Amino acid sequence: MKKLLLYCFLILGMSLTAQENLTYQKPSKEILELAEAPLAPSIRMDTKGENIVFLNRSNYKSIEELSEEELRLGGLRINPVTNIGSRTRYYTGIAIKNGKKGSIKNVTGLPAVVRLANFTWSPDEKLMAFTNTVSKGVELWILDIATGKASKISAANLNANADDAFTWFKDSKALLVKTIPSTRQTLINTKEAVPTGPTISTSESGVEAQNRTYQDLLKNKNDEFNFEQLVLADLYKIDLNGTSVLWKSSDMYLNTSFSPDGNYVMVTTINKPFSYLVPYSRFPSTTTIYKSNGDFVKTVLEVPLIEDLPKGFMAERKGKRDLNWRNDKPATLFWAEALDEGNPENNVPFRDEVFQQEAPFNGPVTSLIKTKDRFRRIIWGNDATAIATDYWWNTRNTRTYVFNPSDASQTPSILFDRNYQDVYSDPGNFVTTKNNFNESVLDLNNKKAFLLGDGFSANGKFPFVDEINLETKETKRLYHSKLTDKLENIVFALNIKAGEIIVQIESKSEYPNYYLRNIKKRIAPIPLTQFENPFKSIQNVSKQVIKYNREDGLELTGTLYLPTNFEKGKKYPMIMWAYPREYKDKSSAGQNTSSPNEFTFPSYGSPIFWVTKGYVVLDDASFPIVGEGNEEPNDTFIKQLVANAKAAIDAVDKMGVIDRNKVAVGGHSYGAFMTANLLSHSNLFAAGIARSGAYNRTLTPFGFQSEERNYWEAPEIYNTMSPFMHANTMKTPLLLIHGEADNNSGTYPLQSERYFNALKGLGAPVRLVMLPKESHGYAAKESILHMLWEQDQWLEKHLKNK
Template sequence: MKIPLFYTLLFVTFLGFGQDNLTYQSPPESILELAEAPLAPSIRMDSKGNNIVFLYGSNFKSIDELSETEMRLGGLRINPITNIGSRTRYYIDVKVKNGKDAKEINISGLPENGRFANFTWSPNQEYMAFTNTITSGVELWVLDINKAQASKLSQPNLNANMGNPFTWFKDSHAILVTTLPANRKALIDTKEAIPTGPTISVSEAGVKAQNRTYQDLLKNENDEYNFELLAQAELYKFNLDGTSTLWKKSDMYRDLSFSPDGNYVMITTINRPFSYLVPYYRFPSSTTIYNVNGDFVNTFLEVPLIEDLPQGFMAERTGKRDISWRNDKPATLIWAEALDGGDPENDVAFRDEVFQQEAPFTGKIRSLLKTKDRFRFIQWGDDNTALAYDYWWNTRNTRTYLFNPSNNKQEPKVVFDRNYQDVYSNPGNFVTKKNHFDEYVLDLDKNNAFLTGDGYSDAGKFPFIDEINLENLKTTRLYQSTLTEQVEDISMALNANKGEYIVRIESKNEYPNYYIRNIKKRIGLIPLTQFENPFISIQNVQKEVIKYNRADGLELTGTLYLPTDYEAGKKYPMIMWAYPAEFKDKSSAGQNTKSSNEFTYPYYGSPIYWVTRGYVVLDDASFPIVGEGDEQPNDTFIVQLVSNAKAAIDAVDTLGYIDRDKVAVGGHSYGAFMTANLLSHSNLFAAGIARSGAYNRTLTPFGFQSEERNYWEAPEIYYEMSPFMHADTMKTPLLLIHGEADNNSGTYPLQSERYFNALKGLGAPVRLVMLPKESHGYAAKESILHLLWEQDEWLETYVKNRPETSEITD
């Protein structure tokens, strides 16, 4: 195989300026205009649909923000100066709308140049608490919804290193907050600290700890010291009148949760010993119950260090887990325990058993039910009605059980037993409402409940609302969308008995907006928001969902966009973007969840920008990897991958839109892994773009993505699926991009660096772009604009302007 001279010259030219100290670049104007278009706000709506809080964010962070001090400890990334997650995305403005017919208004009292996060409704939904991060720390603020007024409750002394640093008291008049200890010691500067000895890890014979390749783990005693200091916090009670009192002394607080009646608080703290193998949430922990005054009630659970779970996605630790409050009772705790020793290889009739215990948590423990597969959660209704859910990843199965929480002798009734990847048969989600504890429970009308679903089918997406009789399990359709030029989603029920629902409606050129729909009165839609399309230049782009068949007959889909300057009969270059997904049956793999009526929304990782540059774009192309019966999907990964790609190119070529010699493929993360494999095992593409991927699976030996088997159980799979192992066959121009601070499991920056070195050493046309300070997803404006520029240059050089007569390989 050889690379034509033309390609060699182009490659040298492109890398010529690529190897220089290149400053951040910006993409062409048509792409820049879309990338910088202002975003519509996120919204937080109360349960009655009366009040809406609008949260305005910036399109990007800045490289200055990403360059702020960061410590990576125990799976966390922390700014030790401000004491909040260093990758936190902030809002910069807040507005409110009081009443369905009111207009959006500004909030008085907000600080200038705010960086707002952690917005949380009070239980009565009259207030919303949030944090504001300044240069010296994190402040607690509260928004009075009816007055549209914000006020500061604390100094910049919150400890948000472990996540949201507060939770509301149930009376909505006070907030329980994690604050920095008054006497916190100084952190160790690990760059300057002088080692006192080596770091030693030990494995005992016969004790298996087959953990995935976590990032940002603790590495030594200095890291342990710093982690403990950064996790330590005091608990303070802040009243809305501005007063505060110490509620609990310093500890490593992980979770805070009030009982529905507000009389008890469940608090989980982190304990030593720490681990160098797993993140903080698998460190030892204690779960303790206190009363609302902070007095000790009892220690409910002690969990040891979790390093050595059995193998498999469905493995669990033994003992109490998934502890939560029962939403329909004042103060009752529920939890699950494994009946199979936590080992999915054990053959048992029931995997889990669910228990409950009432306050003061010293009395009788009562069994509620057993689940055939792994317990997930419960939706509570009343004394006689609740729904429990289980699932099993290996079979993609889930069950819904209807059971009587007051009578465990009454056999649970299986309401649904289905493949959760089968979207066409999805019965929907049960409707909930707030009860007198301000907790969400099943919305019941005597023996009836309600379901809302997406309504996917071969004909498209037509959401529905059903009523289900819990005695005979028969369903009655109350409503189904009939929109054919728009897409409707049922967001939430305002009042199921009255037929009032919040719906979201969009079209390919209409930005999604929210409305009230009454399915009983059949009156017109009542608009709640009026967001406008910020992407005017592509609002009329020709778009359709195409269906086509793989060689084995499996039906596939993709969303096809034509260039904004499309001319009938002209052949265009194409970009195909995809992400593989594993299935256990072909029926589910062939189902369509795309709609040509969905809003056309370009974001930094999207290929849609290039319709403005004269490209056909096939976005979200189906790349199912199917393994039925005893066969695992990855057993034939490469064959199916290439077959998916060929079917997509053939389908668009048959429509007459493209020059099939000018097709690029791209993807992010597992999509990057897909891209590298396609270039290694086929001659279908002129070029590829692979972002933040993993390319050598021997570096993730205890499983990756949806592969449960370890390397020693399936070495041929790990070898065959690793593009690094086939670098000698890869002769197609490949653009590798990676955030140099990638925090995703398995996609270490080393993956791209080593793959680039292999390809370079073998003479392949490849370019590696390492984005400073960026994680697995990219955030800084400078990085994203440069990313778009890199991709555009690559496509222009190796796809659009590739000569008609050239060849990629012999």
């Protein structure tokens, strides 16, 4: 008996010492200096390039903010006290610059402490609306761009819980605003509520509902009640002076959209029954057209509960979808309908057809275009010209059509028919301009349009501007960036006919700044912003994009950083960070999209911090997983994963800068999944860091990442790819980090907890860090600094001082 008691005490003692009672820690000063460097403002620029709004922001939230009350309902995360998304990232101040050569001035009229969000230009771009969250609610504010003065126009009664909280009237003189209804009932405290019965779900025989493992779903009748109360809103018309008039009484409003001429409003509401299987975006809904004064016109769409779509990523529901306004017409609706019953397994000549109907929406419905694959979008031009695109995930193919929206008898012409993963052949995006309705339409010069392209090539990234003849399909290059020591990105066209474009220029040590470039004049671009580099300690770090080959000949790349204290001839430990991506052809998989001239920005999840600690860093290492023809990428996932890793290590090792016995691998989400698999199936690494990953694919049985086969169709794939199933082979030190409130589909915190238990039970060196209140991406300063500390301690122990 004494021996049994002693054994129990020993076991109890072992379980107690398995946990560490740590408070939040901070990393070393080298890392802390970079992590706390102030961020440059985010900007909002009008389409004329005349005015810039600068939005000041903090690097992080605080753990106190993340600890505010939160309800997770139907895919939403809501603060029920303030009635806005509980994970909303706020801005802390506003400045403004009027004119290309104006000076930056702070906006007046704001309180000393603000939490700002939802910035939206008025249609005429003379004003900007935004919200300010206070202790008990959300206020609506207006910024006058000319004067730089901000004014509050509502009480703290906005309902910003679901989709847009407000929409501008087209005359820019008022807004249609969701507010909390006076009829809202008291929410049920689900932690204290006494159940009145069990929660029961049923499935009709023969009806498949192969849905992914969504999180934050409704779970019971109490959740249903709370969801309804939190989404219910009144719609008020509020003018710029704050005068409010009830426009529509309480309903579960999702979004509102004005016709280009402003005479009609399309309003979508959520209906019952709710679902415990899918998020609110797939709940039943009704779309109704009203006149701008609120008079009912017509119900144009009723969508049932969507729980049982056909299998496959390209599945769609039957009936109207993607209902929207034509930008080039006063009030014309258009929408798509599936011609294959929404089932990708049905073989049909055309997958979708697009239709239109003019106001007052009781006349004929006319066809616009049929697309060979799934309809994606239309860029409207004029009565005779519009651009449509389709795509098909399984082949990674996309087409671009030019068609005549006034004559469906004319066969659309295919401008581009290409693999959308082939970035070298990407023709770019069409330039748009504002029409008399202040809507974006295709910028046309007779039958010619314009394209802005990224310009990726084997030699780097060199953006371009092309002119394309929509009849002959011939292109003429108007501009091609020649910068070799810096990186240029084209942001948008200001006045393409005059040659004016807005670009962003950066280098590895120069923060990205905005410039006005005239491609018709050989003059230096005019600077519009002058942000300084906040990361001085690493501005001179050695950085290069290296190219190397996998054993099958596939060319790979990675961005290599040498330590700030690098000495030639000395070998250093290395951290490799990556994220696997699936391809259907090797030519696309081997393309280079990295640039050594990209600004060196150590974001919170980056491994770049460790160049200050004596590590070589290989960031964004290529990890393509290729499946050509009938083979799916995941059929050889593990083999390709290991081959990618070995090729990367071999390439850097040949440079003579690393000790290949001291290489760590890390990643976030699918990169964490990659990390665990590499440690299970190779002996290439001395340590690993896996953040917010999934490790048991049988817990995501109806597909994951780019795998659309379910577990019962491909059990060997699910089992082979699951690190959990190979925990007995994993003996390399692994640091697991996960947010306790992870909301990403498939990466439940349970994934890390169960994987840790398996590894611990089998004697593997593993550490599990659960970050309170954090979601899939981390937000609180305390959490992020502690994460950096954990990673630093792990690498020092298991890599540098191995």
